[in-house]
Amino acid sequence: MISLPNHTRSISSESQGELLDEVERHLRFLTETVEDRSVGSPGNQAATDYAHDVFSKLGWAVEEQTFEALDWEDGVAAITVDDEHRFGCSASPYSDGCDIQAPLVVATNLDDVRQLPTDGALLLLTGPIAQAPLLPKNFPFYKDDAQQDIIAALEASGAQAVVTAASSAPMIEDGDFGLPAVFVSEDVGQALVGHSGRHVRLVSSCRRRPSAARNVIARINDAEPERIVVTAHIDAKKGVPGALDNATGVTMLFLLAKVLDTYAGSYAIELVALNGEDHYAVPGQLAYLQANPDLGSACVLNVNIDGIGYREGKTAYSFFQLGANFEEAAKAILTAQDQACEGIAWAQGDHSMFVQAGCQAIAVTSNWLLENMFTQTITHSQADTMSLVDPEHLLNTTAALKRFIEAVDQNQH
Template sequence: MPTEPKTSCLDHVRRLCAIGPRPLGSKENQQAAAYLQGVLEACGLEIESQEFPCPLWEEMGTTLTVGAEKLTAVANSFSPPCDVTASTVAVGTMAELATAQLRGKIGLLYGELSKGHGILGVKSAFYFPEPAQKLLHLLEEQKPAALITVHAQIGSLERLIRSWDLDIPSATVPAEAGLVLLRRGSQPVRLQIASRQRRSQFRSVIARKAGRRPERIVLLAHLDTLANTVGAFDNASGLAVLAVLAESLGPEAWPVSLEWFITNGEENGGVGDAEYLRRRADEMGQIIAAINVDGVGHFLSAPSMALMGASEALHDLVAQVIANYAGVVRSEPWYESDHTAFFSQGVPCLPITSAGVADSFIHTPADTPEWLSADRLDQVVSLITAIIEGLQDKTPAWSRA
């Protein structure tokens, strides 16, 4: 039977959020990793730290002016410093970018080129899709003096470029500032970015509970946030669920081995996932299932679970478990998180997130602990525990599609 946890999910969330935003390349990210490692070590788990190189980047200030008017802007992550005055060239599609004349100009990216929660991550990360590859190639080929990415949401300062591969100064502006720039056509603007970076190391934390069998269940959640949010929902909630599962499951003996994977760099395309696969690709066949917790416990949402790469037998087991949780819904497969690294290796994946949370909430300063429900967080812990218990006599061959 699981042990009563020492700390509640919500307490773990508050402690992580008190550290501050946890972007990859920050001291707060390192502090959060140390906090979680301490929690896992206290549960008697075997710890592995997987380090990877990453610039330690800091923005000191960003100013964007058009004539005498100052517009709201924020430097994109890992942007080099600059003081550029040039006319803008607006491009809204990949086809327009391919034929644009950007050399010496400031490229104003909007529409197709700035949609979503991040248009350009790290090239060495696990998730670097073909559109991002093409975008990086075209930008390097065009050689603009600087870039301005226009966020689709009013008031949003979510950094849309999060890549240290791009050696072009860049900033993001909210939709209303983008409108001003687009209406002014090619009028010269001045972009000033004060930033600095140095070489550093960052890490994912892995903890293991050996069972009587080497086959294992992997529990994962990402550590990092964007620079403008403490990330209570995304994803201190997932980290808190894993911490409580360590406190409740760690002291007990289990037939199947358990692994906790606190991964880093999800917001940059899965940098920690790529390092995990590089080191442990030959062990993927031992994994019965990977359970990813990314954004749970919101008061205005319901927990949702998808199954990817799972056998009919695993589908049936999960359906039986979920039948006992009226507040949990099944969802379609989705790929925008760390479980996709495991899915790509044939591992059955159970990503858990939330239904009903608006995109306008995610990656903003509004993502704070008061939006989270202790009962909903505990419900996710209970759900995962029930699934783990149901998998104790199962094998990877049984669970795979």
């Protein structure tokens, strides 16, 4: 039987108002004062400076991991046909810009890409081939052979640039992709199909910009050989507020730093603001893994916080590879709360790299977002603002995680 801490509350009622004020202050800085937290951007640098300052003022030892990262600047993009018809389009994130004139070739499947006369063309992808976004070709954690075949065929096609026609998001978001790329709506794609074979002009003024970024790591009780690592990604998609994705997760790191500032138990505690979950190359995650080759043995547990605090529904805790003691404590303390539940296993987060290294892990998110992962249009959009956040969820989850850490620590003795 798991032994629970004697107290029933981890955050006193007297501190509730103070912590709510802090939540608002942190979220406002990360989502409004900073206008763009994409990796390598000036706003991203400001956000990591802010995290370093918060952790330091709370007395935690702070380390930064600096790494190269490609930043990107958007620009105007348009397709014109014979100077008569103009079609609006958007540059695919992290694409090179271009100004080309070429015959338009339409491909609806991989055989078209391989067999049609695409050399020197502007290649329009529509229909079946454009239905799913392509993973970045060098994505380190997962490969899809069918998608790799499409990417290889496009890069070998001899086309000057690629236009993708899909329902919403860009099909290509990859700074390693070898061709300039833009995307259009399905309706615009169908209109362009009518100009197949004609010479068209594509102008896209976006550009890539070499930059650098940092992970921010705060530690306490660092002499202990085993550690509990709590992660939240500090970056966001280019140009979006990123309140739920993932300013709330970073704010929870700050809250945990405050309520665990006197922790002196059996584990080292590491709070990590990772920088790259929403970047095609996940550079911060790779930098962290490179600096921690012993992750599977040194990290006894990862808690990854991403998408926490949505105003509707409960907080979801998903468990991965938990041993009996950790699972018992998690179910007794975390999912037993009125506003919490056990979530489905999901792989689209930074906990996955810990799971792949053999670590126990708990992923924490909003259950509504988890249940609507493939249909919701909030995250990665301009709608992801502070107005969607219930700060009480952050405080309740912070209190629960504090009690959980104390419980598993107590049962080490």
